[in-house]
Amino acid sequence: MSILDQIVADKRQEVALKKALIPVSQLEQSVLFERNTISLSKRLKNSHSGIIAEHKRRSPSKSVINNSLSVQAVAKGYENAGVCGISVLTDGRYFGGSLDDLILARANCNLPLLRKEFIIDAYQILEAKAYGADAILLIAAILTRDEIKQFSKLSKQLNLDVLLEVHNEEELNKSIMPSLDMLGVNNRNLKTFEVNLETSKNLSAQIPNDFVKVSESGISSIKAIQTLKSYDFKGFLIGENFMKTDNPGNSAAQFIKQLEQ
Numbered sequence: 426m427s428i429l430d431q432i433v434a435d436k437r438q439e440v441a442l443k444k445a446l447i448p449v450s451q452l453e454q455s456v457l458f459e460r461n462t463i464s465l466s467k468r469l470k471n472s473h474s475g476i477i478a479e480h481k482r483r484s485p486s487k488s489v490i491n492n493s494l495s496v497q498a499v500a501k502g503y504e505n506a507g508v509c510g511i512s513v514l515t516d517g518r519y520f521g522g523s524l525d526d527l528i529l530a531r532a533n534c535n536l537p538l539l540r541k542e543f544i545i546d547a548y549q550i551l552e553a554k555a556y557g558a559d560a561i562l563l564i565a566a567i568l569t570r571d572e573i574k575q576f577s578k579l580s581k582q583l584n585l586d587v588l589l590e591v592h593n594e595e596e597l598n599k600s601i602m603p604s605l606d607m608l609g610v611n612n613r614n615l616k617t618f619e620v621n622l623e624t625s626k627n628l629s630a631q632i633p634n635d636f637v638k639v640s641e642s643g644i645s646s647i648k649a650i651q652t653l654k655s656y657d658f659k660g661f662l663i664g665e666n667f668m669k670t671d672n673p674g675n676s677a678a679q680f681i682k683q684l685e686q
């Protein structure tokens with residue numbers, strides 16, 4: 426079984442348990458459920474840097490990245506740096522994240538927040554809204570076309586932006602539909618963890634221009650962003666490169682300063 430299959434199997438158990446413990450009616454009573462969301466895709470369209478900075482403590486490919494910082498400090502640091510949005514990993518078992526991280530990030534910044542999660546059930550989209558997200562991630566590798574349609578339509582009803590993630594042409598072809606806002610190309614193969622920025626470059630021309638193009642994973646240089654921009658990418662999702670430092674906000678600020686020069 427690949428690690429991705431294992432993550433999804435664990436996620437199904439976790440979601441079943443949560444649904445039994447916290448009913449949808451309770452999620453809908455959250456004060457954040459009625460909040461006006463901020464569109465990440467619109468911000469990216471109008472941004473020069475296009476940086477979506479990630480809060481990431483650890484990962485299956487790198488184990489520990491940074492366990493010593495508070496999500497509050499990281500979110501404030503990223504906001505001060507001028508990033509476009511923040512991605513908050515909420516998976517606990519493999520990434521050391523939680524929904525508490527999402528709500529704490531929400532309380533400490535006014536940026537669009539992406540709930541970075543392995544979404545396999547509509548319940549998790551309601552959770553995202555209840556805990557302060559503005560956007561959700563859908564991963565084509567773990568969903569059928571019908572699920573992508575159902576989940577993205579629900580997200581639009583809740584005013585959440587949708588970032589659909591693909592890694593190859595087959596996933597892209599099965600996924601294209603009007604209820605998506607952003608098309609993300611993950612440079613990391615989630616089955617082997619191999620990272621290659623050529624993946625974004627090779628898929629770009631096949632992504633219709635109606636979608637904001639986002640390149641994800643393995644981005645660690647200004648040169649890489651400049652090259653990806655020439656392939657029409659407007660968003661750049663960066664986790665480890667910022668989080669491995671003592672001050673992710675400062676690292677993001679330096680990055681953005683160099684991009685603006």
Ligand SMILES: O=C(O)c1ccccc1NCC(=O)[C@H](O)[C@H](O)COP(=O)(O)O
Binds near residue numbers: 481641642644
């Ligand atoms: O990061 C991993 O090792 C990983 C493994 C299995 C599934 C997903 C994984 N990462 C999620 C992400 O998409 C990244 O955190 C995100 O794109 C940022 O990547 P990076 O800048 O390389 O930290």
